[in-house]
Amino acid sequence: MEAVETNTGAIFFVDGPGGTGKIYLYRALLASVRSQGRIAIATITSGIAATLLPGGRTTDSRFKIPLNPEASFMCSITKQSDLAELIRRATIIIWDEATMTNRYAFEALNRTLIDITGVDYPFGGKIMVFGGDFRQVLPIVPKGTKAETIAASIVKSSLWSNIQILRLKQNMRSINDQQFGEFLLRVGDGVQPTIVDEMIKVPTLMAIPWNGEESIVRLLQEIYPDIRNHSFDVGYMVSRGIITPRNEDVDKLNEKIIQRFLGVSRVYHSFDKVENDTQNLYQQESLNSISPGGMPPHALHLKVGAPIMLLRNLDPSFDLCNGTRLLCRALNDNFIDSKILTGHFKGTRVFLHRIPLKAPKNLKLPFEMTRTQFPVRLSFALTINKSQGQTIPHVGIYLPDHVFSHGQLYVALSQGVSDQTTKVLVKKGSVNNEEGVYTRNVV
Template structure:
């Protein structure tokens, strides 16, 4: 605030472990500046994070950043556009979850800001607040080496030397369980003592013993007690979830829970085709069997009251972003009636149509597949990487195999609020 009052320029990075109140801080700054008549632009890397910020947008959408930036990329903003004028007038720009982006995206934004402002200072002399948590899962480079992943991190950017880092340390999410908060921080920073082979010891109060397949149902009962009685309770649904690293295990857990869920089941099938497949080289049965990440399943089983997650940014201005959780209120042939469970649009009723969805390059298929289906999945169970930026008071963590990194384990643990409400099955 002092920098703004003095009309100086500065780049800040708010470093805070999960639950330390980064979003609360951003919202306070935005409210204070906007009340005083300033223009404050709020953005975030992920759609789910932007829904937590008033008038938030994804950074790529707001500043026209390339989805696959390289060292020479720039943003598609003309100096004559209204967006360029908005940038000139803005007092401050907030960019949440910055560690999740390639540093080339940050550098492309720096280049366009210097051009628009006609000032040869970092980001054209603007006050910029970056934020995030380097302890979480960072940017994923498909088939990349460790060196390539580190090089893509924003701390390797030449701009990082101009950044002033501010630290948040008090875990407000787990303020009533300091031992749990300290344990999470040790995992995130890699300081928890190893037993052997990089394995750490879990607190006895959180760990559940494996006793065959019945253990999975015991975990479900721990996280979703009296499920039959709370089938249409939005508050009950949003407060709990199962987390696991791999999508295949997510599907298995969701299938077990929806089978226990009361009510009539709606079965929705997708229509799959290959782009420019003039010779019909691929049979429908083969295409139906493919279930790449980011695409809904071929067979979608729903029940009224079931918890679902959106897989596309269908209407960001209305809160319909990739990763947002909803509850199914009705299912019809061409539309799903749903209620938003998280973010600033919580409680809003929306209608979700079936849409064509294409596979991306990182799926590594020899063709582009188009699947026409409702862009949703069941979300009783979620992949760990999908829950960054979310608080889940009652969480069950299913680890049939080792996690990929201590950062992924840290994300899973830091969603919960205490040892007593966090259960692990390993």
């Protein structure tokens, strides 16, 4: 606030474990700055978390950051645009979950702000507030090594030397369960006692022993009890979720849960095509079988009253971001009638239509495929990476295989608020006849 009052450029990084109140801090800061008639820009890396801040947007959509930034890239903002003028007039820019972002994105924004403002200081002399937790998931480098992932982090950028670090330490999310909060920090810091292959023991109160399919049924009942009588129950849906590392397991869990849900299932099939395939070389059955992360399935099974999640930024100004959770109100032939479950536009009625979606380039298909489908998936279950930045009071963690990336276990565990409402099911959970349930912790 001193930097705001004196209008001097400064760069801060708010470093705090999950649940220490970073979002609360940003909201207070935004309210204070805006109450003085100043402009504050709020952004977050992940779409679902962006809905938690007043006027929040994803950084990609706000700053037009290239999808795959490289060392010399700049953001797609012209100096004469309205967005450039907004940035010039802004006093402070907040960027949360910065630890998830490739450092080239920060460097692209830095070059762009210097160009827009004409001020040859880091980020054009703007007050920048970054935030995040290095214990959580780091930037995703497809098939990258540990060294490549670390090299992509903001701490490896030349800009890091200009940043002043501020720390939050008190876990407010689990304030009523101090032991749980301390356990989370030990997992995140990598100091929780381990045995062979970085395996740690899951506390008995949280663990569900593996006993075949019966264990999965028990996990579903623990997290979604009496689900048949909770159609359209917004509070029930937003306070519960099952998270797992891989998309294929998310689909399996969602399929199991939707079968237990009341109502008649409706199936929406996609229209798949390959660009410039005039001779129809690729069969529809082959295209239909492709289901990469970030795209809806060919056969989308939905029921009225079920929660769904957006997979694209449709209208960020109305919280319709990648990751926004909605509730199905009606399933029509050409549109889905739904309402937003969280954020500032909670309860707003939304009509979703089919749109053309291109397969991501990192899938490395030998052709360019377009799928026309509703940009949603069921959200009873979601991936650990997608859950980062959220709070899910009743959370189930399903690990058919051990976590494979830095911080995934910590992110999964830190969604919960206590060891009584957090349940962990590890399929490969036995180690050398040791008593208890064990899982790998990658840090």
